Amino acid sequence: MSAMPSYNLGNGVTMPGIGLGTWQCSDEEVRLVVLEALRVGYRHIDTAWLYKCEQGVGDGIKDWVEGGGDRKELCVVTKLPPNANRAEDVERLLNKQLAKLGLDYVDLYLIHGPMGWKNTGDDLDMFGADEEGFANLDNETDLVGLWKEMETMVKNGKAKAIGVSNFNEKQIERIIQSCEIKPANNQVEVHAYFSNKGIVEYCKSKGITVCAYAPLGSPSRGEIGSLETRSLNPLEDPVIVELSQAYKKTPGQILLRHLLQRGIAIIPKSGNPSRIKQNFDILDFELKAEDFEKIEKLDKKQRFFPMLSGMKERNPHPEYPF
Secondary structure, eight states: OOOOOEEEEETTEEEESBOBOOTTOOHHHHHHHHHHHHHHTOOEEEOOGGGTOHHHHHHHHHHHHHTTOOGGGOEEEEEEOGGGOSHHHHHHHHHHHHHHHTOSOEEEEEEOOSOEEOOOSOTTOOSOBOTTSOBOEETTOOHHHHHHHHHHHHHTTSEEEEEEESOOHHHHHHHHHHOSSOOOEEEEEOBTTBOOHHHHHHHHHTTOEEEEESTTOOTTOTTOSOHHHHTOOGGGOHHHHHHHHHHTOOHHHHHHHHHHHTTOEEOOOOSOHHHHHHHHOOSSOOOOHHHHHHHHTTOOOOOSOOOOOSSOOSSOOTTOOO
8 A cells, every 4th residue: 555645735734645526516415525535534625616615515524523533634725716816806705715614724725717707796606797798707817916915815824825726837937937935736637638748747847736627537527618528538438447457446546546646636526435435545556657658648638628618708818728
């Protein structure tokens, strides 16, 4: 059994390499899921304002702590929503998120994406349209100014570490050139069909950790993305199925183990107790070099989450990352 990989985020924060994703969970479901995951051994929990389940995540953590768990063992990650990508909105949103989570601080606070959306006065209205039906984009997003306010959240103790999600190299480079606190993490889409090697290698070269969302290819993503990608499912790839039989592991365990061996943290999501455990139980085997390479060759360079609004836009957002 190999040790759990972990990544130093600075400021006393360590991020375990295997975390629990919570997208597409209701508050009621996620409370039970988080508690089960913590009982299994997870110590890295990922959520976001966008997921609308922070209350349930907090309730699950509270249940675990009341049962004898230690909050200090956890790495709790949440994200600033796109309709709060202005410096003046950061602390207000984080205060709301901490209240929902029932926490005094989060271990890692990420900017969920570089493209700002206008705030309508309702923080839950994240991707609205204007009166003419155009995407309500905030084309004046100032990532450098936004980052300075993220740094303030560290200084006042509301976030231990800060980072980004869905940012490209140029956007991160602008922040690095002007920051006091370097981004600790970039959470991006990575799976067998989308290796995303450019940004992964760039981040590693800058000492920025990488966390993969959709590490299994997000089979429940529905109609997100282009028509050509919607039917793609790495879990059903013949190479993955063959390797799962050879190693006597599930296809999901093969896909997750591959990313761990790439030095990338993973946050698979499941509401199924047996699968929650399976996703965590990937430290008792290692892919041989030749099998690792077989998975590397599956890369189709197909992004499943293009971050397009799906609405008509007056102008492309200047910070669209892809």
